[in-house]
Amino acid sequence: MFAAGGINGALGRALLLIGIVGSLFGAVAAITSARQRDQAVAKLVPRFAMLVFGASVGAFAVMEWAMITRDYSLAYVQKVGSNSTPALYNFAAVWSALEGSILMWVLILAGYTLAVAYWLRKKMDDVLSRYALGVMFIVSLFFFVLSFGPANPFGAGAPGVFDGPGPNPLLQNHLLVMFHPPLLYLGYVGMTVPFAFAIAALITGRVGEGWLLATRRWTLFAWGFLTLGIILGSWWSYEVLGWSGVWAWDPVENASLLPWITATAYIHSVLVQERRGMLRVWNLSLLVATFSLTILGTFLTRSGVLNSVHAFSESPIGPWLLAFFAVIVVVSVGLIGWRGDRLHSPGSIDSPLSREGAFLANNVLFSVFAFVVLLGTVFPLVVEALQDRTIIVGEPFFDRLTIPIGITMLTIMAIAPVLPWRKASQELLSTRLFWPAWCGVLALAGSVLVGATGFAPLLTFAMGGFAAGSALRQVVLATRRQGLRGLVGRANGGMIVHLGVIIISVALAASNSFTHSQELNLEVGKVASFSGHTFELVEVVEEKTERVFSVKARVIVDGGKAYAPAITRYLKQGMTVGTPSVRTGLASDVYLTLEPPIRPGSDTARIKVFIKPMLLWLWIGGGLMALGTVLAAFPGRRRKPTAPTSDDGVDDLLVKS
Amino acid sequence: MSNVASVKNKWTWLLLTLVAIALLVFGGTRDTGPKTQSDRIDAITKVIACPTCQGESVYVSRASAAESIRAEVARQVAGGQKTDDEIVAFMEARFGSRVLLVPRSTGLDALVWVLPVFALVCALGTLVFAFRRWSVSGSNTVSDADIEMVEQALRNAE
Incomplete structure (x- = not known):
């Protein structure tokens, strides 16, 4: 057992090291070939992308393998693994804490780097392509180093451990945990691609329109996944957390919303640049802001500076992320300043009452929106730093x-x-x-x-x-x-x-x-009613496994099907989690939670009922998006590239x- | 579009606006009866933070500290003596300002309310300034640089 674990740890670290070396060489090859116009070296760049991607897939697979085989020689498996976690949740346990999340970031970033390299394979004679890939490699170098050093998932654990607590109970009671984080990361990390092209365009001075068209689809791709990830996260919150809400303006939620806001602003304002050649500085700034906000958001939520329900673990990666954020901002602002002369765009917007005028208004609103979210998220830090007291900026403010x-x-x-x-x-x-x-x-x-x-x-x-x-x-x-x-x-x-x-x-x-809510004291055999619905308690049953002890109250709603809100005790963590039960409907949802204390076999139960109008339409709207x-x-x-007259x-x- | 049609249109728009305003005023101000106790408890617990959890409201939190505050709020609401604001003030006096989810509008905390307005004014100001500048420079004169740019583009296109 220990020997195998040692192998997993060593193998994982070796693969991460290959990723570091591959990223470094890839970055050097891409940038030197761009500077010296060297075709031979440029041809090597896509190969490094393949190497780096292979290394990241390997490292992730090793982590999965270690988790599936319960290799407790790894500290990370000791932390989030457990002999009794069901297979699917065990698979998802890999990304249930910080180190594994960073590993997933590495994997997705390497995937994007390879995809960009493949997409550019016939355009490698263009210097801009090389610089863009160079930026991708530099970012992936940073994340490989982060995963190798401060957020190492392959560190050796204490000897003599043969079981672990498993992932946080909230991360092992709904299937969405399989999809929400990967989709969110596909969006989050995908914002690296347009950023890389923005930087490449600034370096080469080709801030014209060409690269925008090229990267628009990448931005849209990432934006789509970010949207989906955020919506699935809300869904998860609704189905799991038991307060009947979808969004709490929690710092981690805000961290995912911030780049979404700036990316949405970009998707709109870039049309003005495509059509009229204007707003170049602004569009570049939005791309830079989007990418840097993903880093800042990760810093705020993963370094422990802000308290958050998502802060499943804290670790020393804070200074790294903050430094990286600073570098991104300084380099980008420096480049924009340096290229200022070329960024000046000809033309003017004739009237506020025009398509481009509306896009400007849209951008003003989105900027203020982003500012409000950012301010509300970091304001407690400011007050704590200046006056050493704790305040909360909560939902009502937002x-x-x-x-x-x-x-x-x-x-x-x-x-x-x-x-x-x-x-x-x-x-x-x-x-x-x-x-x-x-x-x-x-x-x-x-x-x-x-x-x-x-x-x-x-x-x-x-x-x-x-x-x-x-x-x-x-x-x-x-x-x-x-x-x-x-x-x-x-x-x-x-x-x-x-x-x-x-x-x-x-x-x-x-x-x-x-939304209306009411606490009902239900008794077996008696029908209670609230807000036009009837509720009847059938029984209070218990369910016991090695992993959980749960008490369920079976409640018949409107004389039809029985719903079973539960309170579940996760034995290994000693944590109690309430699980709601929801009757979904087009007009409104009936959301039931079981309130403690509750005894199995009891013929009474305290149930909280929420009537939530139109909630289902959130998910329908998300699907439509x-x-x-x-x-x-x-x-x-295709349309006419320019519009010479008012049209x-x-x-x-x-x-x- | 003929003149007659556009005049007709004006009247329909006016009618539309009036109907909308009337509906808004009617729907926005109509009395829906007194709030139920449960709705009051929800409204109050939404602005009180659970003191032992990290930034969650009492409404959201399932922690025991939140449960006991919820019970106390329910007791005071049932007592019928205090208004919602008074109950929130009571909780603040008892636990301190760290249980307030809404930042106060005095001292340093006021900045969190003022800055967004300031940002909006700045953004709108910039926009107005930009339009001013565009309307001044928005003439259709062609500079030498423009001509050169076009010629270069034409040469490249060949």
Whole structure:
């Protein structure tokens, strides 16, 4: 047993070392070949990408193997492994703590590096390609070193250990733990690719439009996964944490949201650069901000400076990440300053009431949004540093500031898609916005009719309807002229994404504003009712395995199926976790939790019931966003590269060239 | 678009706006009856932090400290003597400001409220400034540099 473990540890470290050497050589080869225009060396670069990827796959596989074979000679397996963890959760246990997460980061980053190298294989004679790969290698070098040194998952454990506690109980009671972290990382780490191209463009001075088109799809890919990862995380929170919420403005959640916000801003404002050649500095800054926020977010949440429910472990990687963040910011700002003259773009934006004007407004909002989230996340640190006292900036703060931002965004979302480039006339607007505005008023009337109250939710529903009308108008116009092809391409896929966002906004407003809850003391044989639903306790049963001891209350909802909220004690960790049970419905969810204390065999149980309107639509909206992203990634119809005169934005997309 | 149509349009827009405002005012201000005790407890526990956990609200947390605060809030709500704000103030007096989830608007803490507004004003100011500059320089004169750029592009295209 010990010998095998020793082999796993040694093998893992050897593979990480190969990754370090491969990244270093790859970076050197890419950059020297770019500086000296050496074709022969440039040809080697993709091979290093293969080597590095192979090393990362190997290291990850060794870690999985060690976890599956329960090799307790490794400290990491001692920490998160256990003989009684079911196979799937054991597989996912690899990324349930810091060291394994960094290893997964390494794996995904090496995958992206290889994918970029493959994509550029016929463009390696271009200096920009070499610099971009050089940047990818430097970033992957950093993460390999991080994994080899301060976040080493292959360190030897104490001898004589034959079992471990297993992963945190919260990470072993829902299947989503298999998907949420990898998808989130695909998004998070994917932001390295556009960053690498941004830096390469700055170094070569080719800050024109070419590289933007090239990297747009990479950004979209990463953005799509980040979106999916965030939504799956919310789903996990809802299904597992038992407070019936999807988002708590927890630092780790904020850390994933921040790059999402700046990337979303970029996806919009880059269109202005593509079309008009403007906003170059701004777009580069957004890409740099997105990437550096992934590093800063990891620093904030993994170094232990901020308290967080996600802080499953703390380790000495803080200074490393902070230093890396500083280097990224200094180098990027330095490069942007150095290339300042070339970044100055010709042209001007004629009118605020134009497509590009709307994109600017969008960017102002997204920047303020990002600022609010960042400020709220780090503000406790500032107060602690200056006045040595602890304060909390919690959910109410974020809600109060982000709801007005959200409503304004919906408004812009309603108007922007109908705006032409350059300049819009009032008549044009009044014609195009006519039906969308009716949709808004109808949505408002409908929500008032079903009893919705409060200005903020009503405004959200109204603006949601308005924006949905606007998005539908575009989709309908496009499909009417082009058939199913009218669903693909950036503009049309983008509108599907908008519809997803609108559905999510409406669902959030409804479920946050109109949730009702009640504690019910249920007795076997008696029917209790709340908010139009009936609840009947059938029995309180226990379930005992080597791993867990759980007590379930089986409750019949509305005379139909029985739901079983539970309280589960994870014996090895000595931790008790409540598991909710949810009846999902299109109109509202019935969310049940079992409240302690509870005794198996008892004929009474205290159940907390939450009625959550429209919650299911969050996931439907998320699915629509993912679908729209895929559709947007397909090439749409080609359009005229420049617009010499004021023209009609939407129709321009539809005219056959 | 003919004049008649656009005038008609104006009236429909006015009607639309009025209907929207009327619906908003009606829906936003109508009385939905007194809040239930449970809703009050939820609202209060959402702004109180659980003192033993890390940044979670009492509403969210399942820790025992949160349970006991929730029980105390429920007791005071049931007592019917205090308003929501008074109950929150009671909790602050008892546990200190570390149980407040909403930063105060005095002293250093006020910055967290002021800075976002400041950021918004700065961003909008920059935008206005940019539009001003564009409208001044937005003439369609062609500089020598522009001509040279176009010629170079044409040469490259050949």
